[in-house]
Amino acid sequence: MDRFLPSPTARILLALLAILALAPLVFPSTFYYRIFTLISINAIVVIGLVILLGYAGQISLGHAGFVGLGAYANAIGPTHLGLPPLLALVLGAALSAALAWLVGRPILKLRGLYLAVVTLGFGILVQMVLVNESWLTGGPDGMAVEDLGLVSLVKALGLKMKTAQVWYVFSGLMLLLAAWVALNLRDSPTGRALRSLHDSEVAARTVGINVARYKLIAFVLSAVFASVGGSLLALFNRFVTPDVAGFIHSVELVTMSVLGGAASVLGGIAGAALLTTLPQALTVFHDFETVILGLIMMGVAIFMPDGLLPNLANRAKRTRRTNR
Amino acid sequence: MTALLSVQSLGIRFGAVRAVNDVSFSAKPGEVLSIIGPNGAGKTTLFNMISGVYQPSQGRIRFDGADVTELLPHQLAERGLSRTFQNLQIFHQMTALENVMAGRHLMERRGILSDLFGLSTTRRHNRETKQAAEALLERVGLADIAHREAGGLSYGMLKRLEIARALACLPQLLLLDEPAAGCNPVETEEVEGLIAQIAHEGVGILLVEHDMKMVMRISSHIVVLDHGEKLAEGRPEEVRGNPRVLAAYLGVTEGEEETADALD
Numbered sequence: 001m002d003r004f005l006p007s008p009t010a011r012i013l014l015a016l017l018a019i020l021a022l023a024p025l026v027f028p029s030t031f032y033y034r035i036f037t038l039i040s041i042n043a044i045v046v047i048g049l050v051i052l053l054g055y056a057g058q059i060s061l062g063h064a065g066f067v068g069l070g071a072y073a074n075a076i077g078p079t080h081l082g083l084p085p086l087l088a089l090v091l092g093a094a095l096s097a098a099l100a101w102l103v104g105r106p107i108l109k110l111r112g113l114y115l116a117v118v119t120l121g122f123g124i125l126v127q128m129v130l131v132n133e134s135w136l137t138g139g140p141d142g143m144a145v146e147d148l149g150l151v152s153l154v155k156a157l158g159l160k161m162k163t164a165q166v167w168y169v170f171s172g173l174m175l176l177l178a179a180w181v182a183l184n185l186r187d188s189p190t191g192r193a194l195r196s197l198h199d200s201e202v203a204a205r206t207v208g209i210n211v212a213r214y215k216l217i218a219f220v221l222s223a224v225f226a227s228v229g230g231s232l233l234a235l236f237n238r239f240v241t242p243d244v245a246g247f248i249h250s251v252e253l254v255t256m257s258v259l260g261g262a263a264s265v266l267g268g269i270a271g272a273a274l275l276t277t278l279p280q281a282l283t284v285f286h287d288f289e290t291v292i293l294g295l296i297m298m299g300v301a302i303f304m305p306d307g308l309l310p311n312l313a314n315r316a317k318r319t320r321r322t323n324r
Numbered sequence: 325m326t327a328l329l330s331v332q333s334l335g336i337r338f339g340a341v342r343a344v345n346d347v348s349f350s351a352k353p354g355e356v357l358s359i360i361g362p363n364g365a366g367k368t369t370l371f372n373m374i375s376g377v378y379q380p381s382q383g384r385i386r387f388d389g390a391d392v393t394e395l396l397p398h399q400l401a402e403r404g405l406s407r408t409f410q411n412l413q414i415f416h417q418m419t420a421l422e423n424v425m426a427g428r429h430l431m432e433r434r435g436i437l438s439d440l441f442g443l444s445t446t447r448r449h450n451r452e453t454k455q456a457a458e459a460l461l462e463r464v465g466l467a468d469i470a471h472r473e474a475g476g477l478s479y480g481m482l483k484r485l486e487i488a489r490a491l492a493c494l495p496q497l498l499l500l501d502e503p504a505a506g507c508n509p510v511e512t513e514e515v516e517g518l519i520a521q522i523a524h525e526g527v528g529i530l531l532v533e534h535d536m537k538m539v540m541r542i543s544s545h546i547v548v549l550d551h552g553e554k555l556a557e558g559r560p561e562e563v564r565g566n567p568r569v570l571a572a573y574l575g576v577t578e579g580e581e582e583t584a585d586a587l588d
Contacts, residue, residue, distance in 0.1 A: 181440045188439035188446045189432040189453070196415045196426040203413035206375060207493055208401035208430040217436065263417060 009183040012266055013176060020172040024165075033164035035280055040171035041232045043272035044178045046256045047265055048225025051182055053254070054263040055191060056218035057198030058108070059116045062123025063253050066096045066223045068130060068245025070230025071145075072137060075240045078146040080136065085148045089231040093224045100223035101216065108215040111201065115219070123250050130242035142241030145234045167236055174232060175269070178225060182265045185221075194218050226253075248290060255297050261307030270309055327386075328353045328528040329374070329405075329497055334383035335552075336373055343369045344552045346383070351528045351545075353496065356519060358531045358539045360563075361549035362573060367532045368410050370549070371499050374530070375407045376400045388496060402430060404496035408486035408503060410532070416475035420466055420485055423474050424457035427492030431456075460488040465514060479506035487518065497528040504535050516542055540564065548572070 006014065023036060045067055052058050073092025077083035083091070099122075107118050130137045137143060154166050161169075185191040193214050197204040201211050234240045243249065256275045261267025275296075279286055304311040327350035335345045344366040351357040359367050372378040374385060376397040385393045388403060395403075406427075415423050432453060438445040461467050464484040469477060474485060483503055490498055500519065504512040516538050523529050533539050539546065539560070546563045548555040550572040556563055563569055 180442075184442035184446070185440055187450065188442070189429065189434045189449055190436055190439040192418070192422060192426045193429055193434075195418055195422075196429075199415040199417055200413040202377060202397070203409065203415065203489075204426075205377075205397035206401055206407050206413075207427045207489065208398050209426075210398050 009180070009187070012183060013180055016176060016179060016269070020176075024168070030162060030164045033162075033168040035277060037164070037167045037171045037236060038233075039269075039273045039276045040168075040175040041229050041236065042253075042256065042276050043175050043269045044232065045226045045229035045253055046268040046272045047178045047182045048222035048229070049253055049257040050263070050265055050268040051185065051194070051225070052218045052222035053257055054261075054268070055186065055194040055198060056215055058215055058218060059113070059254070060119040060219070060222065060250075061116050061247075061254065062119035062121070062126075062250050063222065063226050064245050064247070064249035065119070065123035065126035066100065066226035067230035067233070067249065067253075068123075068126050068242070069096045069099070070227030070232075071234035071240045071244050072130060072230075073227070074231045074234040075138075075143045075145045076136060079143065085146055085235060089228065089235075092231050093227040096223040096227035097220050100220045104216045104219040108219065109212045115215075120247070120250075123245060123247055127242050127245040127247075130245055137242070140242060142239055145238050145240060147238065148235045171232060171236070174228075178228075179265050179269070186265075190214070190217065248293070251293060251297075255293055255300075259296065259300055259308055261309040261311075263307075264309060267307050267309040271307070274308075326389075327351065328388060329530070330386045331370075331374065332384045332386070334370070334373060334380050334385065336369060336378055337381050342552055344373070344380075344549075347547075347549065347552075347554045348383075349547045349554070349557060351497065351530055353528045354523055354526045355544040356523050356529045356531055356542050358533065358543040358546045359549060360532070360536070360539060360546060361555070364551075365549040366552040367549055368501060369552075371407065371501055371530070371532065375405060375499055401493055404494070405499070406490040406493040406495040406497075407499035408483070408490050408501055410501040410505070412479070412482050412486060414474050414482050414485065416473070418474055419471050420461060420474050420477065420481075421454070421457050421470040423485055424460050424488045424492050425453045427460075427489035428453045428456055430493060457488075457492060460491055461485075463491075464488045464518060480508065480511050483507060484511075484515065484518075487515075491522070495527060497530065498522065499530045501532045502534060503531070504533055504538060512538065 027033065049063060052060055070092040073095065074085055074088045077088030077091060078085055103118060103122055107114050131140050150166050150170055151163050154161055193204070193209045196209060197211050197214055204211055230244065233244065252275060256271035257268050259274060260269065260271030279289065300307065330350035332348050333346045335347065336343050347370060359370060361367055369378065373380045376395050376399070380393065384391055387405060392400060392403065415426060418426065432449045433445065435445060458467065458470060461470050464487055466481060466484055466488065469481065474482065477485065483506060487500065487503060503519065504515045507515060512535060519529060519531065520542055531543065543560050545557065546560055547557040548563055548569050555572055556566045556569050
């Protein structure tokens with residue numbers, strides 16, 4: 001009887017698709033297409049962190065560094081090297097993967113918080129380079145990003161859509177792709193190896209899992225997600241500044257991934273949605289962003305250590321049980 | 325029959341403490357070799373050295389014809405050595421079934437791209453792994469709770485889950501660290517039957533267990549440790565009558581009025 005129901009992965013993807021398809025019906029203005037696009041792009045980065053933090057249990061405090069690499073790949077590649085934007089995106093992801101491999105390889109053999117410390121340094125380093133090498137990056141003022149050409153492509157196909165709508169659809173599809181890949185990974189041999197080292201490294205070793213190798217796989221994968229997210233962000237905004245690689249952005253990303261429930265793709269998307277929307281909804285958020293981020297982090301750690309979604313699910317279960 | 329595992333003057337020091345000193349023995353396929361001794365005798369430390377978790381500071385370990393002293397746990401697993409833990413090491417956020425599926429890691433061909441995009445190779449592996457894991461859960465009597473999250477299972481269930489996960493590696497040698505701890509008498513009897521069956525299939529078993537009745541019934545051979553050193557070894561009935569063993573266990577000096585029943 002189970003086989004007539006869609007698999008859990010299919011159900012999650014269908015739910016996401018339904019939300020993305022129905023949301024525009026209640027959008028009061030095109031501004032909301034922009035917010036949802038930002039949510040999708042942030043969620044892609046956060047899904048990468050879900051693989052690293054939620055599946056494999058490793059923390060990175062410099063993931064914005066990879067977002068920055070992806071973003072600047074799409075700024076520098078077309079401007080200075082004449083690369084097509086899509087190729088710049090792919091090369092940015094490859095560069096991020098290579099750097100993650102180089103940084104992670106010596107570190108991930110060690111246990112404990114070394115990765116957090118080293119990624120922290122890595123993020124700061126990337127941002128410093130982006131600020132200081134102004135001949136290449138435009139320095140603190142940032143630089144313009146060439147058009148991906150999506151809108152003209154849509155026009156050429158004879159469809160009548162606004163730019164914001166085109167990006168809404170495109171980023172939504174990319175989010176679905178990212179979620180699909182991460183969900184596939186979860187229930188695969190590699191995913192099981194990642195999730196087992198999250199819970200017990202020593203047991204993972206004794207069933208033959210090369211712990212250092214799998215931590216590295218998770219780190220490289222998450223860097224690719226971050227880089228692709230960064231490229232999309234740059235292409236969407238048509239402008240980048242070094243802040244995109246900054247420490248605050250890294251903390252924001254980690255907060256998004258733990259807020260919703262770090263172990264789940266859906267939780268990551270929920271976290272990204274909340275923290276992307278809040279600053280738009282509350283102007284006070286903008287002035288005290290760092291403070292509020294810190295408070296949210298502390299609140300989650302103290303009151304909902306499993307994150308928002310698992311916590312709500314548990315509460316729902318408990319209420320159901322008491323009602324019975 | 326040649327030895328499957330042979331341990332030669334093995335020892336380890338933590339700072340100034342000699343946790344295990346100059347221990348030698350060997351284990352054969354299809355036999356249960358028990359390691360007994362009072363708390364703190366070094367049994368678990370010995371297991372940790374044999375399974376590669378600790379690097380011994382003296383002595384050699386030979387397994388399946390090769391020197392494996394310096395190998396890491398995952399390399400030993402590749403050669404057919406797997407284990408369970410005294411203080412459970414469970415993948416508690418995974419279901420019981422997934423725990424055992426993770427144990428099949430070495431039997432799966434892993435392609436990262438196939439896993440990311442859910443290609444047919446991955447789907448086939450998932451199917452095969454799931455079937456094998458279900459059969460193992462059935463074998464340890466946990467088929468009913470296959471889809472429950474491991475974190476919520478009872479201690480006795482988790483002990484058996486660890487055995488199933490270790491069996492999923494298709495070991496030649498299985499190290500069981502107190503498999504019956506926390507089990508009720510019925511469960512203990514089931515665990516004992518299971519161990520006998522696994523040994524009967526040709527797997528060598530190294531057993532640390534506090535239930536002496538079970539140890540005496542099931543073991544082909546017993547090694548007694550005390551203060552990190554080998555005190556005695558032999559068949560169960562030999563060890564049972566050994567006055568030095570009694571002294572170590574009961575804290576009595578030799579010659580005092582004690583009977584072998586104390587070990588029952």
